[in-house]
Amino acid sequence: MTQSKLPKKSICKWDKSTLADALPLLADQIRHAEYVCRKCGRSAAEKKLLCKAVRMDSLSETKA
Numbered sequence: 001m002t003q004s005k006l007p008k009k010s011i012c013k014w015d016k017s018t019l020a021d022a023l024p025l026l027a028d029q030i031r032h033a034e035y036v037c038r039k040c041g042r043s044a045a046e047k048k049l050l051c052k053a054v055r056m057d058s059l060s061e062t063k064a
């Protein structure tokens, strides 16, 4: 089994086959996610993987 690489384009723009291929890597991104896309609601550890990334930190200031 070959280890597929995370595609360079943002997760927001992945098509079905890209998604299927890179799903384990995506799962890893989500597990360590620090950013959320404010356009499509996806999350990732790396800012560049989202089209409109915002830090989740910056969104949780109002709680507590």
Ligand SMILES: [Zn+2]
Pocket (backbone or CB within 6 Å): 012, 037, 038, 039, 040, 041, 042, 050, 051, 052
């Ligand atoms: Zn997006």
